[in-house]
Amino acid sequence: MSIQLAEKAKNAWDKMITRLEGWLDALIVNLPNLIIAIVVFSLSLILSKYISRLVLKVLKKSKLQPSMRNLISKIVSIMIVLLGLFLILGILNLSKTLNTVLAGAGVAGLAVGLALQGALANTYSGIVLSYIKNIKFGDWVTTNGYEGEVVDIDLRAVTLKEVDNNLVYIPNKLVVEKPIKNHSITDQSRVIVNCGVGYGSDLRKVRDIVVQVIVDNFDYVNKAEDVIFLYREFGDSSINFETRFWINSKSGLEVAKAKTEAIILIKDAFDENGINIPFPIRTMNFPEVLKIEQK
Structure with missing residues (x-):
């Protein structure tokens, strides 16, 4: 043994x-x-x-x-x-090892492609966004219900910084498929202010006051013709109007600031001239003789 x-x-x-x-x-x-x-x-x-x-x-x-x-x-x-x-x-x-590697890479690539369809769609969309001239870093855009400054575009998402300084990450696929509004394409932005005055107001006087306030306080507005003033409707409690004018800015934040300033100035001018901005009211009609029964 x-x-x-x-x-x-x-x-x-x-x-x-x-x-x-x-x-x-x-x-x-x-x-x-x-x-x-x-x-x-x-x-x-x-x-x-x-x-x-x-x-x-x-x-x-x-x-x-x-x-x-x-x-x-x-x-x-x-x-x-x-x-x-x-x-x-x-x-x-x-060479045999090379053929084996290539065959394995093909099978693995097919499996990965099927498993990562969403990620690949975002990657392709990110490449597409990189070639779009009308969206770039620093632009102020509105898309998919969010508004902010474009701070990054990568293969996964578009990053927006909102007015409150919070970051929003929107998948590239959604940005490509949904409408996108770029506020920074032109050098000017339009400010729109909506308001209403009481039915007893002098409408011509209201129009003149609002137009003069805009002309006197905003540098880019030089004359009354630069301000668009439109009465929109007979509302439930007021006659509603809309005022439009342009400012020299690309930023959505600057538009919001200009709108805020315009609202303050219009309210001050209405107070000085005794023009009422009514809040919603309800009128109740009672019979001339009102009987109160006591039990």
Whole structure:
């Protein structure tokens, strides 16, 4: 029994030695290819960094968002490194491994694509938004029920900073599919003020007072013709009107401030001239003789 175990151990040892010698021979034979592969990999890393910086420098001349410029440069860098890895597999005569990797990548890519449909849609939408000239960092926009300044556009979402300084992250897909209003395209913004006066008011006098208040207090309004004054309807408790004028600003916040100032000034002018801004009231008619029964 001991002799048989000794023979098995000796056979196993001989096989291991033979295998190691084969590996050593293969290493010596493929040593030049291994050195070339290391050199190619090092060059691919260096080249990826250089080309990434070059692409970023070129993209700075475009109108792409900064986040997208960095992303594109990184993608180019990764592609160069992957190309270097494929060359290394070819140098080391690992073509079968290369085919296996490519086949596995195809299957994995299909599975990932099906699992991440929403994320991929946002990524594609983010690329689309980066090429749209009418939306960029610093613009004041309204979309999907939110209004604010565009502070970032990446592959996932558009980030808006609202008036209250809170950040809203809107998925790119929703921004692309839904209407978007950009308040910063032109150098001017329109201010609209709605109000109402009592039925006993002199409507011509009301119009003249409101127009004069706007002309006297807003620099961009030079004459009465620059102010649009419209009576809109006979309301339940008041005759309602709308006043429109322009200010020299792109910011939605500045529009809100101008509207606030206009409301204050119009209210002060109405108080000085005895013009009433009524609040909703209800009139109740009682018979001339009102009987009160006591129990």
